Amino acid sequence: MIKIVAVMKIKAECVDTFKALARELVEKSRAEEGNISYSLNERIGDPATLAFIEVWRDQAAIDTHNATEHFTRILPKLGELCESAQPGNLFTEVEF
Protein backbone atom coordinates (compact mmCIF):
# COMPACT_ATOMS: atom_id res chain seq x y z
CA MET A 1 0.00 0.00 0.00
CA ILE A 2 1.42 3.37 -1.00
CA LYS A 3 0.09 6.74 0.17
CA ILE A 4 0.61 9.97 -1.73
CA VAL A 5 0.29 13.45 -0.23
CA ALA A 6 0.56 16.27 -2.77
CA VAL A 7 0.10 19.80 -1.40
CA MET A 8 -0.44 22.75 -3.76
CA LYS A 9 -0.90 26.49 -3.33
CA ILE A 10 -3.48 27.57 -5.90
CA LYS A 11 -3.59 31.04 -7.47
CA ALA A 12 -6.31 32.76 -5.45
CA GLU A 13 -8.53 33.53 -8.44
CA CYS A 14 -8.25 29.95 -9.74
CA VAL A 15 -9.47 27.89 -6.78
CA ASP A 16 -12.98 27.30 -8.13
CA THR A 17 -11.63 26.36 -11.57
CA PHE A 18 -9.13 23.99 -9.94
CA LYS A 19 -11.86 22.22 -7.97
CA ALA A 20 -14.10 21.91 -11.02
CA LEU A 21 -11.28 20.31 -13.02
CA ALA A 22 -10.16 18.13 -10.12
CA ARG A 23 -13.61 16.62 -9.72
CA GLU A 24 -13.27 14.50 -12.85
CA LEU A 25 -9.76 13.42 -11.82
CA VAL A 26 -11.00 12.36 -8.37
CA GLU A 27 -13.99 10.44 -9.73
CA LYS A 28 -12.06 8.60 -12.45
CA SER A 29 -9.10 7.85 -10.17
CA ARG A 30 -11.41 6.36 -7.53
CA ALA A 31 -12.78 4.06 -10.20
CA GLU A 32 -9.33 2.66 -11.07
CA GLU A 33 -8.78 -0.93 -10.07
CA GLY A 34 -5.69 -0.35 -7.88
CA ASN A 35 -7.02 2.71 -6.06
CA ILE A 36 -7.94 2.41 -2.38
CA SER A 37 -8.84 6.05 -1.74
CA TYR A 38 -8.43 9.39 -3.49
CA SER A 39 -9.51 12.76 -2.18
CA LEU A 40 -8.99 16.47 -2.65
CA ASN A 41 -8.66 18.35 0.62
CA GLU A 42 -8.68 21.99 1.63
CA ARG A 43 -6.37 23.34 4.31
CA ILE A 44 -8.41 24.67 7.22
CA GLY A 45 -8.16 28.47 7.33
CA ASP A 46 -6.27 28.60 4.01
CA PRO A 47 -8.70 27.67 1.22
CA ALA A 48 -6.16 28.27 -1.56
CA THR A 49 -3.98 25.42 -0.26
CA LEU A 50 -5.29 22.08 -1.48
CA ALA A 51 -3.92 18.58 -1.09
CA PHE A 52 -4.54 15.34 -2.90
CA ILE A 53 -4.36 12.49 -0.39
CA GLU A 54 -4.31 9.15 -2.17
CA VAL A 55 -3.87 5.49 -1.27
CA TRP A 56 -2.87 2.93 -3.91
CA ARG A 57 -2.44 -0.84 -3.77
CA ASP A 58 1.15 -0.76 -5.05
CA GLN A 59 3.59 1.04 -7.35
CA ALA A 60 2.20 -0.74 -10.41
CA ALA A 61 -1.21 0.81 -9.71
CA ILE A 62 0.41 4.26 -9.50
CA ASP A 63 2.29 3.68 -12.75
CA THR A 64 -0.97 2.71 -14.46
CA HIS A 65 -2.70 5.77 -12.96
CA ASN A 66 0.06 8.10 -14.16
CA ALA A 67 -0.47 6.87 -17.72
CA THR A 68 -4.28 7.16 -17.81
CA GLU A 69 -6.02 9.52 -20.20
CA HIS A 70 -7.68 11.45 -17.35
CA PHE A 71 -4.41 11.93 -15.45
CA THR A 72 -2.29 13.00 -18.42
CA ARG A 73 -5.02 15.36 -19.68
CA ILE A 74 -6.13 16.97 -16.40
CA LEU A 75 -2.91 17.21 -14.38
CA PRO A 76 -1.12 19.71 -16.67
CA LYS A 77 -4.23 21.94 -16.56
CA LEU A 78 -4.21 21.81 -12.76
CA GLY A 79 -0.50 22.63 -12.74
CA GLU A 80 -1.15 25.88 -14.61
CA LEU A 81 -3.49 27.00 -11.81
CA CYS A 82 -0.89 26.50 -9.06
CA GLU A 83 1.25 29.21 -7.56
CA SER A 84 3.54 26.52 -6.12
CA ALA A 85 3.45 22.81 -5.41
CA GLN A 86 5.44 20.60 -3.08
CA PRO A 87 6.76 17.50 -4.79
CA GLY A 88 4.38 14.60 -4.24
CA ASN A 89 5.42 12.64 -1.19
CA LEU A 90 5.10 8.86 -1.43
CA PHE A 91 4.84 6.97 1.85
CA THR A 92 4.49 3.45 3.13
CA GLU A 93 2.87 2.79 6.48
CA VAL A 94 5.11 1.74 9.36
CA GLU A 95 3.77 -1.58 10.67
CA PHE A 96 4.05 -2.03 14.41
Added chain:
Amino acid sequence: MIKIVAVMKIKAECVDTFKALARELVEKSRAEEGNISYSLNERIGDPATLAFIEVWRDQAAIDTHNATEHFTRILPKLGELCESAQPGNLFTEVEF
Protein backbone atom coordinates in the same frame (compact mmCIF):
# COMPACT_ATOMS: atom_id res chain seq x y z
CA MET B 1 -14.03 14.92 9.45
CA ILE B 2 -10.59 16.51 9.80
CA LYS B 3 -7.37 15.07 8.38
CA ILE B 4 -3.93 15.90 9.76
CA VAL B 5 -0.67 15.42 7.85
CA ALA B 6 2.46 16.09 9.94
CA VAL B 7 5.79 15.51 8.18
CA MET B 8 9.03 15.35 10.17
CA LYS B 9 12.69 14.87 9.32
CA ILE B 10 14.19 12.69 12.05
CA LYS B 11 17.83 12.85 13.16
CA ALA B 12 19.37 9.90 11.29
CA GLU B 13 20.60 8.14 14.41
CA CYS B 14 17.22 8.51 16.14
CA VAL B 15 14.83 6.88 13.65
CA ASP B 16 14.52 3.57 15.52
CA THR B 17 13.99 5.36 18.85
CA PHE B 18 11.35 7.58 17.23
CA LYS B 19 9.44 4.58 15.89
CA ALA B 20 9.60 2.76 19.21
CA LEU B 21 8.18 5.81 21.03
CA ALA B 22 5.60 6.48 18.31
CA ARG B 23 4.18 2.97 18.56
CA GLU B 24 2.48 3.70 21.88
CA LEU B 25 1.15 7.03 20.56
CA VAL B 26 -0.31 5.33 17.47
CA GLU B 27 -1.94 2.52 19.45
CA LYS B 28 -3.45 4.77 22.12
CA SER B 29 -4.60 7.37 19.59
CA ARG B 30 -6.36 4.71 17.50
CA ALA B 31 -8.24 3.67 20.61
CA GLU B 32 -9.61 7.19 21.20
CA GLU B 33 -13.32 7.53 20.63
CA GLY B 34 -13.15 10.30 18.00
CA ASN B 35 -10.30 8.79 15.96
CA ILE B 36 -11.05 7.39 12.52
CA SER B 37 -7.49 6.47 11.52
CA TYR B 38 -3.98 7.17 12.75
CA SER B 39 -0.77 5.96 11.15
CA LEU B 40 2.95 6.60 11.05
CA ASN B 41 4.37 6.54 7.54
CA GLU B 42 7.85 6.44 6.05
CA ARG B 43 8.78 8.39 2.95
CA ILE B 44 9.79 6.00 0.19
CA GLY B 45 13.53 6.30 -0.48
CA ASP B 46 14.02 8.61 2.52
CA PRO B 47 13.53 6.57 5.71
CA ALA B 48 14.42 9.46 8.04
CA THR B 49 11.35 11.40 6.85
CA LEU B 50 8.24 10.23 8.66
CA ALA B 51 4.66 11.46 8.56
CA PHE B 52 1.72 11.03 10.85
CA ILE B 53 -1.44 10.83 8.76
CA GLU B 54 -4.53 11.07 10.93
CA VAL B 55 -8.28 11.32 10.48
CA TRP B 56 -10.50 12.63 13.28
CA ARG B 57 -14.26 12.97 13.61
CA ASP B 58 -14.14 16.71 14.39
CA GLN B 59 -12.15 19.47 16.09
CA ALA B 60 -13.48 18.46 19.50
CA ALA B 61 -11.91 15.02 19.05
CA ILE B 62 -8.57 16.66 18.18
CA ASP B 63 -8.79 18.94 21.20
CA THR B 64 -9.42 15.92 23.43
CA HIS B 65 -6.52 14.06 21.76
CA ASN B 66 -4.15 16.99 22.28
CA ALA B 67 -4.89 16.92 26.00
CA THR B 68 -4.46 13.16 26.56
CA GLU B 69 -1.75 11.80 28.83
CA HIS B 70 -0.17 9.80 25.97
CA PHE B 71 -0.04 12.80 23.60
CA THR B 72 1.33 15.31 26.11
CA ARG B 73 3.91 12.82 27.40
CA ILE B 74 5.14 11.29 24.11
CA LEU B 75 5.01 14.23 21.66
CA PRO B 76 7.72 16.35 23.35
CA LYS B 77 10.02 13.29 23.36
CA LEU B 78 9.40 12.78 19.64
CA GLY B 79 10.08 16.48 19.02
CA GLU B 80 13.55 16.13 20.52
CA LEU B 81 14.39 13.46 17.92
CA CYS B 82 13.44 15.67 14.94
CA GLU B 83 15.87 17.63 12.83
CA SER B 84 12.95 19.67 11.49
CA ALA B 85 9.18 19.43 11.28
CA GLN B 86 6.62 21.06 9.03
CA PRO B 87 3.72 22.53 10.97
CA GLY B 88 0.86 20.04 11.13
CA ASN B 89 -1.52 20.62 8.24
CA LEU B 90 -5.23 20.28 9.01
CA PHE B 91 -7.51 19.56 6.08
CA THR B 92 -11.16 18.99 5.35
CA GLU B 93 -12.18 16.93 2.35
CA VAL B 94 -13.67 18.74 -0.64
CA GLU B 95 -17.08 17.20 -1.30
CA PHE B 96 -18.03 16.97 -4.95
